[in-house]
Structure formats: C-alpha cells, structure tokens
Amino acid sequence: MTSDFPIALHVLGFLTSRGGGPLTSDQMAQTYGTNAVVIRRVQSKLRKAGLIETRCGAGGGCFLGRKPEDINMREAYEAVTPEPQLLARHPMSCEEVVPIVVGHFVNEICSDAEQALLERLESITIKEMDKTLRARFRKAFRASRDSQVKKAAS
Amino acid sequence: MTSDFPIALHVLGFLTSRGGGPLTSDQMAQTYGTNAVVIRRVQSKLRKAGLIETRCGAGGGCFLGRKPEDINMREAYEAVTPEPQLLARHPMSCEEVVPIVVGHFVNEICSDAEQALLERLESITIKEMDKTLRARFRKAFRASRDSQVKKAAS
DNA sequence: GCTAACTGTAACGATTATTGTTACAGTATT
DNA sequence: AATACTGTAACAATAATCGTTACAGTTAGC
Numbered sequence A, B: 001m002t003s004d005f006p007i008a009l010h011v012l013g014f015l016t017s018r019g020g021g022p023l024t025s026d027q028m029a030q031t032y033g034t035n036a037v038v039i040r041r042v043q044s045k046l047r048k049a050g051l052i053e054t055r056c057g058a059g060g061g062c063f064l065g066r067k068p069e070d071i072n073m074r075e076a077y078e079a080v081t082p083e084p085q086l087l088a089r090h091p092m093s094c095e096e097v098v099p100i101v102v103g104h105f106v107n108e109i110c111s112d113a114e115q116a117l118l119e120r121l122e123s124i125t126i127k128e129m130d131k132t133l134r135a136r137f138r139k140a141f142r143a144s145r146d147s148q149v150k151k152a153a154s
Numbered sequence C: 001g002c003t004a005a006c007t008g009t010a011a012c013g014a015t016t017a018t019t020g021t022t023a024c025a026g027t028a029t030t
Numbered sequence D: 001a002a003t004a005c006t007g008t009a010a011c012a013a014t015a016a017t018c019g020t021t022a023c024a025g026t027t028a029g030c
Helices: A004-017 A025-032 A036-048 A073-080 A097-122 A126-153 B004-017 B025-032 B036-048 B073-080 B097-122 B126-153
Strands: A052-055 A061-064 B052-055 B061-064
Touching: A004 A025, A004 A036, A004 A052, A004 A061, A004 A073, A004 A126, A004 B097, A025 A036, A025 A061, A036 A052, A036 A073, A073 A097, A073 A126, A097 B004, A097 B097, A097 B126, A126 B097, B004 B025, B004 B036, B004 B052, B004 B061, B004 B073, B004 B126, B025 B036, B025 B061, B036 B052, B036 B073, B073 B097, B073 B126
Parallel strands: none
Antiparallel strands: A052 A061, B052 B061
C-alpha cells in the first residue's frame, strides 16, 4: 500500500489553498513531513494525468493543471495508481478448473467493490475539499493561538 | 496488500461447495496452490470470527461455522483484516496545524470510500457465490471434457 | 553569460511486509 | 500406540516502500 494517494491530495489541496501555485516540492515536502524527491515522484504521475503542471528553474514550481472544481478525487487516485487494485487477487497461474473459476469470480467481486469506492471518490472535488479545509483551518488556528496566549499567561 | 481475503473466500467457497466440510488444510492448499500453513493462518482468523470451525485429529478438518446464506463477504473481509485500511493514511506524527488538519480530512475521505466498498461486499453471501460458481463449474467441466475428447480423437 | 533556484530521475540502502517452509507440540480417531 | 489432523513459532527469501544522495537539465535575474 503506497502513500501516493494521500500525498497527491496534499499536493492538490495545498496548491488550491494557495491559489493554484507556484509551490516548490521543498515546501510541500516540509508540510507533509517527507523528502522533496518523494513529493516529486508523486507529482510526476499527477503531471502525466494533466492534474498539475510544473515549471523548472528559479521561481518555478508546481501549478494546478485545471480549476480545482474540475478535479475530483478519483482522478487523483487513478493518476497515482497503476491499476485500481486495492484487494489482492486470486492467483491465476494454476492449470486446474476449480481454482481458475473461483479466481475469476473473486477477481470480479474485488473489481466490483473497488468500483464502489472509486465512485465515492469521484463525487468529491478538490474545490470542495478546500472549502471544508478552510473552515477547519480557521478553527484550528484560533485554538492554536488561544493555547499560546494561555501558555504565555501562565 | 495481503492475499488473505482471496484465500478466505476460497476456504469458505470450497467448504460450501462440499456441503460444509470437513476439508483438510492440505486439500485447500493444493487447490489454491500454496502451503497448508498459509491456509491455516487464514483459517485461524476466520475461526476467531466464528465463520468456520476446526477439528483436530484424524478425520478432522475445517467446517463452516454457519449456514452459507448467513455469511457475507464483508464478514470474511473484516475477519482477515485488522482494520479496514485499504487506502494509506496521512501521517499524523507532525506537530503543525496544516498537515494535521489535511491529514484528518484525507483519513475521513479514505474511511468513507472504504465504507462504500464494504457495503458492496456485505451484499453478497457465500451461498450466492456458491450458486454462481456451480453454474460456471458445469460449463468449465463440460468445456474441459470436450477438449480432452477432441485431444483423444486427434 | 553566470549564478541561484528550481525540476526530473536514476540509484542505493534501510526497513518492513509477505510468503513459503520446516519443525514440533497438541488432539482426536482407530 | 499409530495415524492424521490442527495450531503456531521461527526462519529465510523475496518484494515493496521510503528516504536519501547525486547529478543533469531548465529558467530567472543580475
């Protein structure tokens, strides 16, 4: 299980909250708590899917490839996932009838269930994520500031 | 990603097709194409969830713990999966506000999407799986027999 | 044109998860 | 007592993931 998907959401969400870019991979790596190369590896996949654009050189960085209301989470997921394969599949190498038939069925079930998950992801846009996050940020920063004031007073 | 889930379905499906048991872990291992210990490891989890029973000693083996119409695939999935965590989560170790808030949100989305997948699995019982498989077995065995007849004739 | 600040990607090692296997103790049947 | 099972620990092999370094390519601004 890769953490590419959370990283992808972090990239897209961070970009949206900053008005579309540019942001460097270093900035994103620091807020996510990892190395810039890890971020760039995910960005590489997002770029191929057209979800972001990048510009080399000084002052460059990462941009949203589309308006945040035109990007949904399923696209982000599929961009960073080779084949949607969350559930392990039945091995199909065997020659016998029983495991082959059972295997096919299990694989169908898994694909079907994954489809349900993807449809759920499809219903949420990055824009909506950003909206929810903004409200939470206000709350979190207020709380964080209050606790600092408290600390200073004690 | 473990292949515990396909193995679990294989165990439950195989048991159902044989009228509930008993089947030895060796029989299951051979039809699945793995080692008996691998099967028993999965069986251990299924047993704890009450989906199967096992009997030691000669003539022993594995039995269905309930009627196949009373076991659905979600139960099988949850029995072999510690926490339903198909999608990687945002790391929550950081101290800063931004990644924490984003992380919470991402985790909620993931849980929500996984819920959709689980509900899909819940809608299919082992009995229904067995019914579908029976029809396919008939077809597959017919085809397999025909091709052998053909081979013998040539 | 030079330098600084970026990206893109290959390569490597450390860590961890998964799987197959052996081994052996425990239990039921005959 | 012998046989045929289960249950589980332990270990090695393999593969996936992640962080890191290294370095080539690109752009902006002086």
